[in-house]
Amino acid sequence: MLIPCPHCGERDYREFRYAGDASKARPPLGSTDIAAWHDYVFLFDNPKGGHREYWQHVLGCRRWLVLERDTATNVVGRSWWPSEGSPG
Amino acid sequence: MAAGLTRAGRYSAWALARHAFTGSAWPRAWRSPEPKAAYDVVIIGGGGHGLATAYYLAARHGISRVAVLERSYIGSGNVGRNTTLVRSNYLIDGNTQFFEHSLKLWEGLSHELNFNVMLSQRGQVVLGHSPVQMDVLARKGNIMRLNGIDAEMLDRGAVKRLLPYLDYSERARFPIYGGLLQARAGTVRHDAVAWGYARAASALGVDIIENCEVTGFQRDGERITGVHTSRGAIAAGRTAISVAGHSSHLARMAGLRLPVESHILQAFVTEPIKPFVDHVISFGAELFYISQSDKGGLVFGAHIDGFNTYTQRGQFAQVQTAAECAVALIPAMSRLRLLRHWGGIQDMTPDGSPFICRTPLPNLYFNGGWCYQGFKATPAAGWCFAHTIANDEEHPLVRHLGLDRFERGNGHDEYGLGLWTFRQ
Ligand SMILES: Cc1cc2nc3c(=O)[nH]c(=O)nc-3n(C[C@H](O)[C@H](O)[C@H](O)COP(=O)(O)OP(=O)(O)OC[C@H]3O[C@@H](n4cnc5c(N)ncnc54)[C@H](O)[C@@H]3O)c2cc1C
Ligand SMILES: [Zn+2]
Numbered sequence: 076m077l078i079p080c081p082h083c084g085e086r087d088y089r090e091f092r093y094a095g096d097a098s099k100a101r102p103p104l105g106s107t108d109i110a111a112w113h114d115y116v117f118l119f120d121n122p123k124g125g126h127r128e129y130w131q132h133v134l135g136c137r138r139w140l141v142l143e144r145d146t147a148t149n150v151v152g153r154s155w156w157p158s159e160g161s162p163g
Numbered sequence: 164m165a166a167g168l169t170r171a172g173r174y175s176a177w178a179l180a181r182h183a184f185t186g187s188a189w190p191r192a193w194r195s196p197e198p199k200a201a202y203d204v205v206i207i208g209g210g211g212h213g214l215a216t217a218y219y220l221a222a223r224h225g226i227s228r229v230a231v232l233e234r235s236y237i238g239s240g241n242v243g244r245n246t247t248l249v250r251s252n253y254l255i256d257g258n259t260q261f262f263e264h265s266l267k268l269w270e271g272l273s274h275e276l277n278f279n280v281m282l283s284q285r286g287q288v289v290l291g292h293s294p295v296q297m298d299v300l301a302r303k304g305n306i307m308r309l310n311g312i313d314a315e316m317l318d319r320g321a322v323k324r325l326l327p328y329l330d331y332s333e334r335a336r337f338p339i340y341g342g343l344l345q346a347r348a349g350t351v352r353h354d355a356v357a358w359g360y361a362r363a364a365s366a367l368g369v370d371i372i373e374n375c376e377v378t379g380f381q382r383d384g385e386r387i388t389g390v391h392t393s394r395g396a397i398a399a400g401r402t403a404i405s406v407a408g409h410s411s412h413l414a415r416m417a418g419l420r421l422p423v424e425s426h427i428l429q430a431f432v433t434e435p436i437k438p439f440v441d442h443v444i445s446f447g448a449e450l451f452y453i454s455q456s457d458k459g460g461l462v463f464g465a466h467i468d469g470f471n472t473y474t475q476r477g478q479f480a481q482v483q484t485a486a487e488c489a490v491a492l493i494p495a496m497s498r499l500r501l502l503r504h505w506g507g508i509q510d511m512t513p514d515g516s517p518f519i520c521r522t523p524l525p526n527l528y529f530n531g532g533w534c535y536q537g538f539k540a541t542p543a544a545g546w547c548f549a550h551t552i553a554n555d556e557e558h559p560l561v562r563h564l565g566l567d568r569f570e571r572g573n574g575h576d577e578y579g580l581g582l583w584t585f586r587q
Contacts, residue, residue: 076478087480088470088478088480089480092469093469093470093471095424109570110570113569113570114420116569117422117513117569117570118420118421118422119411119420119421119422119423119424120411120415120420121411121412121421121423121424121425121471122411122415123409123412123425123473126471128470128471146425146471146472146473146474147473147474148474149472149474149476
């Protein structure tokens with residue numbers, strides 16, 4: 076599987092570390108809403124299909140990126156920096 | 164027991180001789196009925212766990228208006244894809260008792276089901292590669308013995324006598340200091356487990372319905388009252404999810420989200436060779452485990468690929484990793500060819516432990532999240548899940564395995580890795 080890093084280009088997935096669902100919004104820092112934190116940290120949509128996820132390019136530029144991938148086929152789509160929010 | 168089997172249907176030496184003489188066909192091992200309109204219990208997923216649950220509901224709880232709905236054919240899921248290891252060498256309370264209960268059930272299962280599941284108690288050696296690891300193994304062995312489970316510490320010389328083909332040279336990638344032996348651990352013929360439970364459950368009146376995919380739930384307010392399937396609607400007094408890697412998929416149909424991600428684990432088998440590896444061996448330096456099948460292939464596995472997926476096609480990198488582990492441990496394996504490899508979708512949880520519990524929705528029960536360890540758990544999981552469904556209350560052995568444990572800060576973490584065992 077090849078992952079497009081916005082900085083380094085297409086690289087083998089082994090250079091990256093998978094870091095989970097990127098579609099969830101973190102509760103505001105300082106929030107004491109346990110249910111919201113539990114939801115954010117522990118519950119996953121885990122869809123069979125389109126998934127937005129974090130990867131870190133640990134053996135490359137070491138930056139974090141967001142990737143679109145279909146979990147039913149592993150077909151990889153666009154990628155972008157987390158700070159960009161959504162693909163441009 | 165397998166009480167429902169008629170004399171004619173029982174397997175025995177006498178039946179074998181009779182069939183050999185008369186040449187008559189063996190009867191089907193389980194019936195293939197049309198789905199009825201309603202059942203007391205509908206179990207979704209005809210893997211080892213679903214079938215064992217159905218069997219114990221009928222055999223132990225007297226509930227036999229039960230259907231097992233399987234999307235594909237019996238044995239098509241992880242029950243027919245795993246590396247068949249069974250053991251009860253666990254460290255933390257809860258796991259120790261649960262997996263020992265499971266091993267005890269394995270020890271009686273062929274008789275109970277009147278089906279040879281080919282339990283082979285060849286012993287498992289977990290290797291230690293440093294003094295610290297030997298301390299950890301000693302602690303684990305002591306915990307096992309305090310719980311009445313067999314465990315034996317082996318020093319380097321004892322390991323070498325038992326497993327002379329490991330790498331003991333100066334150049335060994337990881338030096339072998341010793342190991343922990345559980346002599347009662349071993350392997351079970353995985354397909355036979357599915358077939359044996361299916362046959363025994365069917366004989367007790369359970370309907371096993373293959374090629375029947377659950378596509379949604381029927382509900383009355385919060386209460387789950389049945390399922391929609393590719394073969395029509397089926398009403399159910401109680402509905403139980405037991406679909407391994409597809410747990411989240413089914414939960415979503417009921418409007419629930421789970422602490423589960425689906426990941427692929429691969430398994431590998433070499434070309435067949437003469438008897439060579441007589442035990443189950445677990446590498447201590449990496450997650451890697453190996454045994455030899457009756458056909459002669461060396462069967463081994465390693466880590467999950469490392470990212471969530473529902474494709475049963477593994478990545479090549481993991482083939483390499485597993486092969487590297489194999490050769491680091493058993494140098495002679497470098498001369499063998501890999502015959503086959505395949506993958507199964509595992510339901511990974513944050514703490515590496517499963518769920519056997521009620522759900523927030525009345526009359527809906529959940530068994531899943533088994534990560535790497537669901538095969539050895541099959542009898543006990545079926546036993547405890549059947550109890551949970553029949554009594555609408557968790558079995559004492561699985562009270563710590565509820566869906567609410569993270570919210571309450573009660574993660575159940577055997578490996579001491581903290582959460583995210585699947586993201587290491
Ligand atoms: C490669 C590999 C090696 C493993 N090695 C070991 C090992 O050595 N020891 C060990 O203890 N564990 C091992 N495991 C884990 C173990 O195999 C699983 O945890 C266990 O088999 C899961 O329970 P099951 O048998 O019920 O699952 P499955 O056999 O997967 O059963 C689930 C069933 O649900 C069905 N299903 C899914 N969706 C639907 C639907 N919508 N409607 C109807 N049916 C549906 C599926 O078709 C499937 O047949 C391994 C797993 C893998 C993949
Ligand atoms: Zn990069």
